[in-house]
Amino acid sequence: MSSLSNLPPRRLGRAAAPLGWLGPAIALIGFAVLWPVYEMFRISFQHYSPDGFLLGSAGFRNYTKLFQDPNFGPIMLRSLLWVGAVVGLTMLVSLGVAQLFNQRFPGRRVARWALIAPWAASVMMTAIIFRWMLDPNTGALNLLLRDLGLLSKLGTSQADWLGRPDAAFAWMIAVAVFVSVPFSTYTILAGLQTVPAEVYEAAEIDGASPSRTYLAVTLPLLRPAILVATLINVMNVFNSFPIIWEMTRGGPGYETNTSTVYMFNLKQNFIGQSASMSVVNFAVIVAMVLVFLRVSNWKKEVA
């Protein structure tokens, strides 16, 4: 095989022709993916004033400051909890809902459409509506609890849902699950519809119980769909910003920040540190995806 430079001009042109079609895509990737990544790394080693004036190189100081920040450890742990809880609960709920929607029942079409709503609505809007519903004085939830006579038992502090970091975080996980379920359900539903009816017949003839059929036939055949949905959810949820920002702004203090929200909080005054936080986020997400692909034996299953 001869290298490109040895080719006569006409053959070189022909060999390069595919570049014409790939060019726009390559340019787009270069401009929208590679260039920002390069900038992110570059900025993370520089010292900026809060107003964005370059004050010189920072060496590794942005990173050492970030790692010494007392908020950093808890925020990273919280981010992992956030991803684990949201993705785990989403997948469990979606498996159930998809199974339900795979049955024939009157009004199934309408029900399937309705499921799209939380997905189609703007996430920010959904988060704001939940914030209003959880308002301690005028929110729908507390009005309902008051009418049921349960509010006084809780006490004002317990019923301040977004005021306490633990309760706020639990509610935000619930909202994140709510907006992630439709996509995962549809992915699993699509997977369910590819399972041929014959394998269920075979299972029935072999006398398998329904639970046995589900565990030994349905779940293994759903594996590719579950893998795709989980992988996309992991990336989406880790990068999720609007739910937390709109419901608590990461407060009180930094006690409901995930690393994505913290990156934004840092940006207001510490541009270099914010860039180093996003480098850390970038590394985390690449690592999570690689580990996930490795564990799930991605190539054999899906590609």
Added chain:
Amino acid sequence: MKQRLAAAAVLGLSATLALTACGSSSKPSSSSGGSTSGAVAIKLVAADYGTGPANSSQTYWQHVADAFHQANPNITVQVQTIDWNDLSSKVQTMIQNKQYPDILEGLTYAQYVQDGIAYKASDVLDAAALSNINPIFAKAGEVNGTEYGIPWTTSSRAMFYNKKLFTRAGISSPPTTWDQLKADAKAVAQKTGKTGFGLPLGSEEAQAESLLWFLGNGGGLTDASGKYAINSAQNIATYQYLQGLAKSGATEPDPATKNRTDLWQQFAQGDIGMINGSPALIPIIQKAGVLQSSGYGVVAVPGKTGPLTSTVGVADYVVALDKGDHRAAVKSFLDFAYSDQNQLAFDNEYDLLPATTSATNSMSGNPQFAGFVKNLGTATLYPSSQADWSTVLTAIQKQIGTAITGDPRNVLDQIQQSATAGQ
């Protein structure tokens, strides 16, 4: 042949695409005319003090800009007002992108002096107008002895209390000390089921509430020499008291997440017994229509052993930013804007206090404001001339409320550490 041509065309196209895209991250736009054509457009970004579209500051500033344009037809002032909650982050983004306005109202100014983009006050305001500025606040606009920040509007703080709730709780006179305040707030909470004391320590204005309490215990944000002293023993003791106050059920739940705007509304609705406020709370009370003017009282903020002799005074500053060739236009606009007429129109609209001595004097006859005006003379201000004040301010706003649930010493130590890291 055809194929090659197409390939070349596509490559060329994508190259232009990439190039034009790169070109968009440019310097401040030069579309604003400049001195060559004679016509100049300058941009003003200001905080929105309004409570809704009806009294938006956009209307006020547009009115001033139109009147100014009529007198000076070759200068146009573009006005943009931004909600308080988003103001600092939006302006920060403008500055970071080098798309900043000529005139900025409502924020801190000292960091722009450090950046080298702020005009001296004397460069953009007439000497006579400058000497008419309230001297205490003008002094706080100085960096190293030179004035950069020009106070636009001022206010001072006092404690508002709901007389009806006090009567129902059996309290005869408003508290003057912390012990009385705690007892009264608990009485209101227990006997009326309403919030005893509204304590807004959420990020909106935690600095004002905290400073009011620090002053009550002989503390403050800085020591006598002007250095940050956020974790002083007095301040830690102050937050230990506040922690007890919140734990006793005398305040709203979770003060660290509650903002001033919301709590002021609740006070106006008659749901809070006591709250610290500025004259700007008065129109909110009037608009809600629940409390008559005899239904609430305004007294000095209680301190540990007696009422504050020096309360918190707040000024919002105008700062002019250097964009090259707009200085003359900016100066003639500011000379115009700082007239008594414009000052009084603004402060009457939003129930704030003027920044100029002559306008203040004409307002001190108004009984509603007289007390607040008197307090201006002895007020304690934020250390706004420190170059890193805006960074420290963010740290206070975001974190200080957590001293209610966490260890006050840890929280204040952490803020102090971030405040002195830059010094």
